[in-house]
Amino acid sequence: MSHSSTLLHFLRHVSFPPDRHLLPSALKSCPARPLARALHAAAAVSGLAEDPFVASSLLHTYLRLGAPGDARSVFDRMPEKSVVGWSALIAGYSARGDAEAAWGLLEQMRSAGVEPNVITWNGLVSGLNQSGRALDAVTALARMHREGFLPDATGVSCALSAVGDVKELSVGEQVHGYVVKAGCRLDACVVTALIDMYGKCGRADEISRVFHESSHMDVTSCNALVAGLSRNAQVSEALLLFREFVSRGVELNVVSWTLIVACCVQNGKDLEAVDLFRKMQSEGIEPNAVTIPCVLPAFANVAALMHGRAAHCFSLRQGFIHDVYVGSALVDMYAKCGKVRDARTIFDAMPSKNVVSWNAMIGGYAMHGEAANAVHLFRLMQNLKQKPDLVTFTCVLGACGQAGLTEDGRRYFHEMQQRHGISPRMEHYACMVTVLGRAGKLDEAYDLINEMPFEPDGCIWGSLLGSCRVYGNVLLAEVAAEKLFELEPENAGNYVLLSNIYASKKMWDGVNRVRDEMKNMGLKKEKGCSWIEIKNKVHTLLAGDNSHPMMTAITEKLNQLAIEMSRLGFAPSTDFVLHDVEEQEKDNILAVHSEKLAVALGLISTSPGTPLRVIKNLRICGDCHEAMKFISCFEGREISVRDTNRFHHFKDGKCSCGDYW
DNA sequence: GTAGGGTTAG
16 A cells, blocks of 8 residues: 555544544554654644653654654654653664664753653663664663663673674673672573673573573573574574473474574584474464575485475475575585475576575586586676675686686686685685696695695595596695694594505505505595485485385395406406405405495485485495495486585486586 | 563574
């Protein structure tokens, strides 16, 4: 409804002539400024505009509708300016972020002989907090205290919220002091606000202390707790407390459940998140347009495509599909589940896109090694005047690295700085090391590392080490590995990689030295873990773990495949895989890598020709890579494996990565 | 018939 028709509609239902008792309630429900002005005019004509109640109502209405100028002129005409009028005006200016005007009014009211009360002060603090002037809000609270007013529950709650915004722990502790002095530490709102403040200031220990002291359990304290613990990576504590709220029958809402799901997703507990998402619905809580993009990364991480599709359908039914966050998360989920075409379909249908949407799609192409599509989209986004950001360049440079587009990579790295004024960060240098390393320009990559304006991290050296393996450069590999052993002494993968490089050159001394060092450090290679979704259920397979109920059949299938492989002369082409450190350890001789277990399970559990999608937690090894090529051909299956680095699509004996990984 | 409060994910 337009303003004028609202006005007509309203006037028809208001009896006239206006009177001093009716006008305030009419103003209270007045929805828009033109109507307020009409009522104001009507009041003025009948000489009611200066009635204290009518004037006060006009003042509040104008402030509520964001017309401080009108409010001010009403105020200026008030014959008797009470503390109520002054307080309202001060709150109004603070809420618009005009701290200076608010302070000025406070002075003026005093000069006029009217003293502020607690409500005046709280209005000031609250308004400043609402308008994002957090430091001013805290200053106001401190001044209130200095001038003899002990802040009450309302004041400290607002101030604590402000402290959270600026993350000033020492100020927060000072406000906590007022809480103790004023004796409002058991007030439910104050407890929640304290939890929120300590969470935002990084003090998980204080969150728990405040909560246990009050033992107040309602939906808001639960939400503040989970949000605060999640922010500080205390996922176990968050889960523990959340379950306690549930078991005590506290009525939680969609925000509570979304928070705990998001907490699990952000702290690496994907399967837990999937489970909680299901539980939430069985408890009768409908996911909303925020829940969906929170849970989708969990589906993506464990390749739960069916769950992801269900969330997609749900979003269509509920009308969330046009939400830019939902769309971007779906693009990301489909790409990570191996369905880059489906991702593109969603992307193209999105009615509005932001930089996150573009990054998700470009990153999806990069992950699948489809550099041409990534670059094309990157150009398109610029034609459509969407500005790229840091992440965009990580995706584009990543795509160039995956596909060996060395010159393009160089150009974009340059363009990013010159044309877009974005200084490269660590991840961009890591991408460039891969771009150069992929082309065998190892010395150039090493030079780039030495010219970097900050200390290179493990990713940078890891990228160089990876390229050294491909090109068999032992000398640079040793340099990179030395740095890695310093930076990531606990990361066994670096030792394994160096050992593999020695093995590929038949440098057995080196192999033994690295293996001994690993043993001395007490390091074990991270257990390989793969996920495969079969008929709506995600199966987790661990290397060397025989606990899967189908293990006998899996082993039988793998043996059969091994026999076929050697019969058809499909032997691993590289040396190093036979001398993997892992395989030299007696315990591990029989360990089969998890992706092979997953594929074998997929082969025996699905009908012929069904594509298989596997996700694994480490990089795929050379032996498995060869085996997958063979299986795709021998069994006539499309197999996709997403490792920590990228997607490998195996079909007809070939891999989409072109044997570069 | 007139002024005041906290939690929410990408």
